[in-house]
Amino acid sequence: MTQPKLTVAMSESDRTLKLLSGARRPAGFEIEAKRETVEQIFINQISEAAYDVAELSLASYLIAKGGGDTRLTAIPVFLSRSFRHNAIYVRADSPLRHPSELKGKRFGFPEFQMTAAVWVRGMFREEWAIRGDELQWFTFRPERVPVDIPATLAEGDIFEALAEGRVDAVMSARRPPAHLFPASGEGGVIRRLIPNVWDEERAYYERTGIFPIMHLVSLRTETVERHPELPRLLYELMLDIKNQGIAAQLETIKNNSSDPWGWESVERSSKLMNDDIWPYGASANWSQIGKFMGYLREDGLLKRGLAPEEVFHPSVWHT
Template identity: 80%
Template sequence: MTEPKLTTAMSESDRTLKLLSGARRLPGFELEVRRETVEQMFINQISQASYDISELSLASYLIAKSGGDTRLTAIPVFLSRSFRHNAIYVRADSPWRHPSELKGRRFGFPEFQMTAAVWVRGMFREEWGLGQGDLEWFTFRPERVPVDIPATLTEGDLFEALVEGRVDAVMSARRPPEALFPASGEGGAVRRLFPDVWDAEREYYGRTGIFPIMHLVSLKADAAQRYPELPRQLYELMLGVKNEGIAGQLETIKNNTSDPWAWESVERSSKLMNGDIWPYGTAANWAQIVKFMAYLREDGLLKRELAPEEVFHASLLDT
């Protein structure tokens, strides 16, 4: 009997590679893997529900859901999480060393609704004492879900605009090109705003317990309806793959990365985060999602707060 084929789009990481390569199989299904950039798979999924299973921006998913879009559901698997203190850049000759010093300045994002940008604006308000009207906002690509935003859409490249002085600071999930920002993080035309950024991120986590979620895993609602066992099976499989990936990072017979001190980093993270450095499941993450929805509402991007059963498939509310 031929197994049902599910189109699948996810970025490669230790949390997905075994699934995408076929090393770990989803029982009863064949996965047809589509190769796209993260940005393109987000556009395809949120605009057309192009994939049965897809990595997706947390912000865009929640915005669409609050607007009544029922084409997608999700499982509490978070393929991207990142502290974003390290993603704020200024010119190397800038006098600023902290976000609180940017009042009245011009700040650029790739996109206003992108999850990382929502987290950063929330931290501007809650952590650094600057409200939405205290900075002038600029974006550099169209919004993937149509929304009204208090930002000016600008032509050109985000980092070129920074170097040329058209904006004073930017947030970018992608690292600047090496010509502007060397691998050492020093000596280029741009630098990170925070001089002690890694300590700042650990302090933030130690105080808040938040390791910011960026992306979740979406499913077509009709696929979940046709195959009621699919959401739970996929969740259990991806939880196992993630846990195996973390265990692999700690294995010392060979280094799974090219970083000679990767083991130290994982051990330090495990100590700070009480052993679970990348949590999946509804219970461990719902409080953070509620905070994120509050940030979205403060930005004017979310029409209403969503309940857990509106965000995640009903079969996974007990995770």
């Protein structure tokens, strides 16, 4: 008997590669991996529910859900998490050295609604005492979910705009190009705003317990209605893949990455984060999602907070 085939669209990482390659798959299903940039995956999934299973921006998913969109459900598998202190850039000759100095400045995002931008604006308010109306916001591509935003859509490339002085600072999830920002992070046309940014990020985690969620795993509702066992099967499979990936990073018989001190980094993170450096599951992450929904509401992007049963499929509420 032919097994049902799932279209799956995700960025490649140690959390996804075994699924995308077909080395691991949910029992009873075949996998058809779709190769797209993560930005294109988001556009396709949020606009058309194009894939049975797809990585998706946390912000876009929650905004769509809050607007009554029922085409997608989700599981608490968080394929991207990132501190975004390191993603704030200024010109190398800028006198600015801390986010608190940005009051009244021109600040650029790729999109206003993108998850990383929501986290950064929340930190502006909560960590650095700058209200949203105390900066001039600029964006550099159309919003993937139609929303009203207090930002001006600018032309051109976000990093070129910074280099040319058309904005004073930017936040970008993607690293700037090497001709503007070398691999060492020093000596380029632009630089990170915060000098000791890695220490700042660890201090933020120690103070808040937050390792910011960026992306979750969405499933097409029609697919789940045909296969109600799929969300739980997929959650358990991807949890196992993630745990195996972390274990592989700690194995010293070979270096699992090209970083000579990768083992030190994983051990340091494990010590700081009580041995759970990349938590999945609803219970371990719901308070953070609640805080993030508060940031969305403060930004005017979400009218009300959502309950767990509105965000995640019932089979994974108690994970």
